[in-house]
Amino acid sequence: MTVLSDSTSNEPTEWVQLLVKRLAEATGRPATIHNWENSKNGTKYGTETVIPGEGAPIIVWNGSAPGNKALDSLNAIDVMAPERADLLVISHAHNQVNGDETLTQISSLIRWAQDAWEEQPGLALVIQNPSLGLNLGRQASNTDAIRRQWDEAENLILIDAYMAFDQSDDIPSLLREDRFHPSEKGSRLWADTAWNALDLDQFEN
Numbered sequence: 020m021t022v023l024s025d026s027t028s029n030e031p032t033e034w035v036q037l038l039v040k041r042l043a044e045a046t047g048r049p050a051t052i053h054n055w056e057n058s059k060n061g062t063k064y065g066t067e068t069v070i071p072g073e074g075a076p077i078i079v080w081n082g083s084a085p086g087n088k089a090l091d092s093l094n095a096i097d098v099m100a101p102e103r104a105d106l107l108v109i110s111h112a113h114n115q116v117n118g119d120e121t122l123t124q125i126s127s128l129i130r131w132a133q134d135a136w137e138e139q140p141g142l143a144l145v146i147q148n149p150s151l152g153l154n155l156g157r158q159a160s161n162t163d164a165i166r167r168q169w170d171e172a173e174n175l176i177l178i179d180a181y182m183a184f185d186q187s188d189d190i191p192s193l194l195r196e197d198r199f200h201p202s203e204k205g206s207r208l209w210a211d212t213a214w215n216a217l218d219l220d221q222f223e224n
Contacts, residue, residue: 020039020077020078020079020080020104020105020106020107020108021079021080021082021099021100021104021106021107021108021140022035022079022080022081022082022083022108022110023082023083023089023092023096023099023100023107023108023109023110023111023128024081024082024083024084024087024092024108024109024110024111024145025083025084025085025086025087025088025110025111025113025114026083026084026085026086026113026200027083027110027113027147027148027200027201027206027209028081028083028110029054029055029057029081029083029084029085030206031068032203032206033083033201033206033209034180034201034206034207034209034210034213035052035079035081035083035210036052036068036081037206037207037210038210038213038214038219039052039070039077039079040070041210041214041219042077042219042222043070043072043077045219045222045223046072046074046077046222047072047073047074048072048073048074048075048076048077049069049070049071049072049073049074049076049077050068050069050070050072050076050077050078050079051067051068051069051070051076051077051078051079052067052068052069052070052079052081053067053078053079053080053081054066054067054068054081055081055082055083055084055099056084057085061084062095062098063098064080064082064098078104080099080100080101080102080104082095082099082100083110086114087111087114088111088114088115088120088124089109089111089115089121089124089125089127089128090124090127092109092111092128093124093127093128093131096128096131100135103135103136103138103140104140105140105141106140106141106142106143106217107132107140107141107142107143108143108144108145108178108213109125109128109129109132109142109143109144109145110144110145110147110178111124111125111145111147112145112146112147112158112161112162112165113147113154113158113199113200115157115161116157117157117160117161118160118161118163118164119164121161121164121165122164122165122168125144125165126168129142129144129175139174141176142174142175142176143175143176143177143178143213143216143217144165144169144175144176144177144178145177145178145180145213146162146165146166146177146178146179146180146181146182147161147162147180147181148180148181148184148193148194148201148205148209149162149181149184149185149190150194150198150199151190151191151194151198151199152194152197152198152199153197153198153199154199158199162181166179166181176216176217177216178212178213178216178217179212179216180201180208180209180212180213183208183209183211183212184201184205184208184209187208192204192205193205193208
């Protein structure tokens, strides 16, 4: 799996690592998560998170960089996506300035993924969490644009974290103090949402 994202997906307590750890535990397989350098100006993968197990390893390139827009991911794509993955996940909205930019830049990433290899990887697109404070209107606009454009797209899985948060009885608890980025509780909900959208229940006993 390769993930192209921002600061909502880069920490050990956030959804990518939570999802992979759950998958490794469910399958008994080892996993290696390559973590992008944790800075806005990062240019390469830095640390690795290694989960022990037996059998074929689960390899994850977690190209989640704080402050990144989808265009930043595209500009660094040869490093962020060094090999074809079975699944490519695009998760951008927090740093996009409006819905039009979001559509343009994510569309470019999708076109790249469709043409980069002879066999196209599975594609998943995240609709990120809502905001209750910082950039509230902008975040709603960006995520609404994604939903309108790709809600009925074929051969593309939508991971709708926005709806999962929105349907919660206590949205503030799912957000950090900035009321914009997901809290640890929110990241667990996000991971569960991704797990369900990707139909990974088949791996659990």
